[in-house]
Amino acid sequence: xxxxxxxxxxxxxxxxxxxxxxALSVVAKRMTQWGSKSxxxxxxxxxxxxxxxxxxxxxxNTAEAISGIPASWPGYNLTQGSTGSKVRQMxxxxxxxxxxxxxxxxxxxxxxxxxxxxxxVKKFQSVFGLPxxxxxxxxxxxxxxEIYVGVSRIAELT
Numbered sequence: 001x002x003x004x005x006x007x008x009x010x011x012x013x014x015x016x017x018x019x020x021x022x023a024l025s026v027v028a029k030r031m032t033q034w035g036s037k038s039x040x041x042x043x044x045x046x047x048x049x050x051x052x053x054x055x056x057x058x059x060x061n062t063a064e065a066i067s068g069i070p071a072s073w074p075g076y077n078l079t080q081g082s083t084g085s086k087v088r089q090m091x092x093x094x095x096x097x098x099x100x101x102x103x104x105x106x107x108x109x110x111x112x113x114x115x116x117x118x119x120x121v122k123k124f125q126s127v128f129g130l131p132x133x134x135x136x137x138x139x140x141x142x143x144x145x146e147i148y149v150g151v152s153r154i155a156e157l158t
Contacts, residue, residue, distance in 0.1 A: 078136035082113040090136055093148035094120050100151045103127055 039049045050058045074086040088111035098104040098120065104127060107120045118134035126132040128143050136144070 073138055073141050078113055078141075080113055080115065080118050080134070083111055085111065087111050087113045087117070090121075090141070090144060091117060093144050094124060097124065097144070097147050097151055101127060 036049050036053075039052060044052065047058065047060050050060075078087055078090060088109050091107055091109035091111070094104065094107060094117075095109055098106045101124075104123045105116065105120045107116050113136075121136055121140065122132045122134040124130075124144065125134075125140060128147065130140055130143060
């Protein structure tokens with residue numbers, strides 16, 4: 001039976017009854033935020049909710065670790081004098097990015113935000129259309145993460 005989707009989750013099916021073409025309208029289940037919340041309130045698990053809407057052939061994969069996902073914003077700006085793991089992470093990402101964008105200076109990933117890191121950040125910001133302050137603020141952090149993921153995934157393909 002040919003099927004086509006029409007508005008609001010309804011499907012229209014054409015059927016031939018005694019040689020006459022008849023259009024039947026069928027309401028299809030479709031997942032909504034509040035519908036799935038209601039099922040959750042009733043004790044459904046996430047996979048049961050998905051199967052309720054999409055059938056029994058749904059499954060959820062789990063993994064020990066997911067690679068290529070950048071860590072989240074540290075919650076504060078990184079500036080000259082900042083130290084620690086978030087500085088080191090940002091420096092490591094900038095080092096990878098600088099391999100694909102030679103205008104960005106290569107820096108050591110030592111966890112210390114010094115003048116060389118500030119210069120690399122400032123150049124990164126200017127290359128990617130951000131205010132060139134040399135400070136890793138929220139927009140800069142996520143732009144570094146975005147470019148890092150793109151550059152590192154391209155590198156995996158070669």
